[in-house]
Amino acid sequence: MLICVTFGAIAVPLDQTIRIIWNHTLGQIWPVPVNYSNGSDTIIWEIRLPRLILAAGVGAGLAGSGALYQGLFRNPLADPYLVGVAQGAAVGAVSAIVLPFPAFLYALGLVQWGAFAGALVSVAIVYNLARIGGEVKSTTLLLAGVAIGSVMAALTSFLTYLNTNKLTAIYGWLLGGFNMTSGWDNLGRFLPYLGLGIGVAFFVGRRLNVLQMGEEQAVLLGLNVPFIKLVLVGAATLMAAAAVSVSGIIGFVGLVVPHLIRLLTGQDYRLLLPLSLVWGAVFMVVSDSLARTVMSPAELPVSILTAFCGGPFFLYILRRRKKIDF
Amino acid sequence: MLSPFLEIKNLTAGYPGKTVLHNINLEVQPGELLGVLGANGCGKSTLVKTVSGLLKPASGEIRLEGRDLVKLKPEERARLMTVVSQNPSLPAAFTAAEIVLMGRTPHLGAFQQEGPEDWEIVRQAMEETDCWQMADRPVGELSGGERQRVLFALALVQQPRLLLLDEPTTYLDINYQTEIMDIAARWLTENPGRGALAVFHDLNLAAQYCKRIALLAKGRILAIGSPAKVITESNIREAYGAAVIVTPHPLNNLPTTFILPGKKPHN
Numbered sequence: 165m166l167i168c169v170t171f172g173a174i175a176v177p178l179d180q181t182i183r184i185i186w187n188h189t190l191g192q193i194w195p196v197p198v199n200y201s202n203g204s205d206t207i208i209w210e211i212r213l214p215r216l217i218l219a220a221g222v223g224a225g226l227a228g229s230g231a232l233y234q235g236l237f238r239n240p241l242a243d244p245y246l247v248g249v250a251q252g253a254a255v256g257a258v259s260a261i262v263l264p265f266p267a268f269l270y271a272l273g274l275v276q277w278g279a280f281a282g283a284l285v286s287v288a289i290v291y292n293l294a295r296i297g298g299e300v301k302s303t304t305l306l307l308a309g310v311a312i313g314s315v316m317a318a319l320t321s322f323l324t325y326l327n328t329n330k331l332t333a334i335y336g337w338l339l340g341g342f343n344m345t346s347g348w349d350n351l352g353r354f355l356p357y358l359g360l361g362i363g364v365a366f367f368v369g370r371r372l373n374v375l376q377m378g379e380e381q382a383v384l385l386g387l388n389v390p391f392i393k394l395v396l397v398g399a400a401t402l403m404a405a406a407a408v409s410v411s412g413i414i415g416f417v418g419l420v421v422p423h424l425i426r427l428l429t430g431q432d433y434r435l436l437l438p439l440s441l442v443w444g445a446v447f448m449v450v451s452d453s454l455a456r457t458v459m460s461p462a463e464l465p466v467s468i469l470t471a472f473c474g475g476p477f478f479l480y481i482l483r484r485r486k487k488i489d490f
Numbered sequence: 491m492l493s494p495f496l497e498i499k500n501l502t503a504g505y506p507g508k509t510v511l512h513n514i515n516l517e518v519q520p521g522e523l524l525g526v527l528g529a530n531g532c533g534k535s536t537l538v539k540t541v542s543g544l545l546k547p548a549s550g551e552i553r554l555e556g557r558d559l560v561k562l563k564p565e566e567r568a569r570l571m572t573v574v575s576q577n578p579s580l581p582a583a584f585t586a587a588e589i590v591l592m593g594r595t596p597h598l599g600a601f602q603q604e605g606p607e608d609w610e611i612v613r614q615a616m617e618e619t620d621c622w623q624m625a626d627r628p629v630g631e632l633s634g635g636e637r638q639r640v641l642f643a644l645a646l647v648q649q650p651r652l653l654l655l656d657e658p659t660t661y662l663d664i665n666y667q668t669e670i671m672d673i674a675a676r677w678l679t680e681n682p683g684r685g686a687l688a689v690f691h692d693l694n695l696a697a698q699y700c701k702r703i704a705l706l707a708k709g710r711i712l713a714i715g716s717p718a719k720v721i722t723e724s725n726i727r728e729a730y731g732a733a734v735i736v737t738p739h740p741l742n743n744l745p746t747t748f749i750l751p752g753k754k755p756h757n
Contacts, residue, residue, distance in 0.1 A: 238581075367601060374592050376581035380544055385648070386568025386596030431583035 176204045184208045214348050218410060219452040219466075220445035221351070222342070223417060225358045225407035227444020228365050230418025231425075231437050232400035235372040236393065237302050244404035244418040247309035247397070248286035251316030253408040256282020257337050258320050262327040273353055275337065276409045280354070283405035286316055291397060300393055302379075340412030340467035342452055354406040361403030362441060368396060369434030376431065414448075414467045416474020421447055423477070493556065495520040495685040496541075496652055501550035503540040504709075509548065510536040512709045518652075518685045523678055525700030526689045527720070529730045533709040534689045538575075538656045541687065543567045554652055568596035571652040572645040574638075576660040582630025586640045589629055590616055593647030615646040619673050635666035642673055653677065655688035659695065667692070671699045693747040697721055698739075705729050721745040727755045 176184075180200040187195055188209050226244055233242040245251070260270075260278030290312045294305040324334050371392050374382050382389050404418070421444045422436065429435045448466075451473075455466040496518035504510035510533045518524045528534045539545040541552055543564065552559040554570055562570070572593075580589060593615075594608045616622040621639040629637060638658060645653065655674060659667040678686060690696040696703055697717040704714040705721075707729040713720045726734050726747065733753040739746045 370595070370598075370603070373584070373588075374595050376584070377589075377592060378578060381578060383544060383564050384542060384568060384573050385592060386565040388564055431581060432588070 176200070176208055180204055181208055185213065214351055215342050215452070216449055218351055219342050219448045221355055221358050222407040222411045222414070223421075223444040223446070223448025223451075224362065224441040225403040225444070226414065226418040227421035227440040227447070228362060228437065229400035229404040229407075230444075231422035231433070231440040232365060232368075232372070232396055232403075233418075234422055235375065235433055235436075236396045236400070237306060238376060238378075239302075239306070240423065241419070242306070243416075244400065244407075245313075245413075245415070247305065247401070248290045248312045248316060249283045249401060249404040250408060250413050251313040251320065252286020253279040253283040253405065254320045254338060254413065255286070255316050255323070256280070257409075257412075258323045258334050261333050261337065262323055262330055273350060276350065276353065279337075279412075280357075280405050280409035282316075283408055284401065286312060287397065287401045287405075300390065305397075337412045339465040340414040341455070341463070341465045342411060350410050354410050357402050357406035361399045361406070364395060364399035365403075365437045365441065368392070368399070369432075369437050372396070372433040372437070373431075376433075412467070415471050416477070417444060417448060417470050420470075420474045420477050494518065495522070495555060495683075496687065497551070497553040498541070499551040499553070501537075501540065501547055501552065503536055503545060503547040503550070504533075505545075510709050511540070514550070514709075514711060516704060516711070516714075518687055520683050520685055521678055522702065523674065523686045523688060523700050525696040525703040525717075526687065526706060527691075527693060527696055527703055527729070528706030528712075530691075532706040532729070534706055535656060536709075537706070538573065538654050538687070538689055541652075542571065542573045542654055565596050568648060570650060571654060572648040572650040573654040573656060574641055574645045574658045575656040576658060578641070580629045580637065580641075583628055585626050586621060586629055586632065586636075586643075587612060587616070587625035589640055590625075590643045590647055593644040596648060611647055611649070612643070615643040616640075618646060618677075619643040620669075635662055635669070638662060638666065638670055639673075642670065646677065651684055653684065653686040655686060657689050657691055660691065667695060671695060675699060693721055693726070697744045697746065698742075717745050721747060731755060 183191075183196050183198070184200060184205050185208065187198070229244040229249075230242070233244060233246060234240055236242070237246075257275050257279035259282070260275045265274055290305065290308045291300065293308040293312070294300050296304060320338075324331065327334070371387060374385055374387055375389070375392065377385070379389050382392075407414075422440045425436055425439045425443060429439060448470075451469045452466050455464045455469050458464055494517040496516075498514055498516040501514040501516075502509060502512055514537065516524070526534050526537060536545065540547050541559065543559065543562070547560060557570070559567060559570075590612045591604055591608065594604055594611065598604065598608075613622060613625075616625060619639045619642045621636060621643055624632060624636060624640070629640060632640065642658070653674065659670050662670065674686060674688070678684060688696075688700070700717065702715060703717055703720045705712045705725055712729050713725050721736055722745070723734060723736050726732060726736070733750045733755040735748045735750060736745050737748070738744065
């Protein structure tokens with residue numbers, strides 16, 4: 165991870181990087197001599213490190229919520245965007261971009277808050293639509309997610325169509341990446357939600373395993389299934405919404421990472437959830453570092469990279485499923 | 491007089507707009523395996539679903555050792571009873587032992603993990619049901635009969651008071667049918683004071699394993715009592731609309747049913 169911070173349009177040697185980070189943290193008590201320029205200090209501490217932590221958080225959030233959704237729906241193709249998270253976030257963000265809000269609100273991260281709210285509202289609508297007679301069927305939830313997702317996508321297109329003058333800003337958000345948000349502010353705003361979701365993910369592993377037996381069997385084993393479902397949807401959505409609100413739409417991480425872990429460790433969600441969080445973070449940090457460097461000094465939107473790896477992997481899973489039942 | 495182990499009183503149940511069971515009264519005594527028979531759609535699965543709590547009764551009472559089952563939370567209910575049903579789908583990638591271990595769920599606290607004593611209970615249950623040797627194999631690789639034994643072990647690990655069997659031998663070959671029912675019978679003798687209610691679609695299997703049988707027709711109890719009293723040609727004709735011959739089993743005289751191909755019953 166440290167090594168990733170040294171990469172970039174301007175290279176900063178590893179030993180300097182370590183000194184910079186040390187001096188900003190433990191160095192407050194035990195300082196080490198400064199052998200770097202102020203410019204390097206700003207690049208590392210103000211730009212690259214928060215960005216790296218953000219990328220790690222987003223990767224963990226997307227992969228973790230992907231693993232949760234896949235377990236909840238007992239469907240290997242489920243991902244964080246399936247219940248309308250992404251489409252809702254897009255409507256929220258694009259509305260924030262095109263509506264004439266006062267400038268200081270934008271400085272407070274209005275677009276991010278808009279995306280976050282849009283994602284939560286969209287999932288809330290989907291969840292309530294799927295509740296028939298007090299019962300939320302997973303298949304209904306999936307179908308409602310797809311339906312609301314297309315409505316939201318249409319709304320985004322409509323808003324974009326009406327505001328072609330802001331196309332660059334809209335398109336930049338939709339493409340996804342970590343370049344539009346920087347500094348520690350954004351981290352502070354969204355990491356708590358991410359943390360809440362991750363905390364839940366660590367505790368639901370055993371119950372998610374029982375849920376794999378089917379909902380009826382889970383009830384017979386004493387699980388409060390409606391409550392567990394609500395907790396799972398809530399935690400997964402919070403993680404995904406927090407991730408999407410700061411990064412835009414980055415596809416396939418939520419789908420690919422849990423599957424890689426599943427191939428390596430099997431189905432036990434007590435392993436699968438924490439490992440997905442960790443490797444989601446690693447995957448995203450590496451992808452973002454590549455995105456920053458491959459076309460340096462220009463930056464490639466990271467979603468292009470993740471989808472480039474994710475697409476073929478998705479096809480591989482589909483091919484595999486023909487042979488082995490999930 | 492001994493109070494009944496399981497008491498079902500004036501039970502009416504079903505689905506919105508469709509009542510399936512009408513005013514059912516049934517009792518299971520401690521140590522008893524009560525059989526339930528009836529044609530498809532007569533309500534025997536609804537009975538199991540209602541007793542197991544998957545379905546709320548429209549009216550009536552279900553009491554297990556005096557406790558009102560309808561009012562219990564799923565977790566409390568899961569510590570008292572378990573259901574072995576016909577061939578449910580299992581997550582293929584889990585090993586047999588991992589599946590059986592899930593039976594400990596109702597006994598674990600919200601944030602508690604399984605300990606060595608839980609694994610010991612798993613081992614015992616899997617030895618009793620003769621599936622300990624396949625503990626490390628993914629359930630997706632097991633045959634139907636092997637899977638059903640794993641499910642039975644899962645049920646035993648729950649350490650229930652009441653065992654509900656919902657046609658657990660459907661789709662199984664006859665050797666496995668006897669094996670599964672032998673496990674149930676042995677569990678009842680080795681654990682005094684427990685009870686079982688079993689739904690059958692095989693009349694002969696029910697006659698061999700149950701001292702008492704309830705025959706359902708159109709959501710009501712048509713006959714209840716010993717196999718000889720319940721399994722008669724006229725009762726079967728009325729409940730199933732099938733013409734059969736019932737004769738005593740050559741070894742134990744229990745009623746044995748033979749179908750008659752090409753015959754329609756004359757009412």
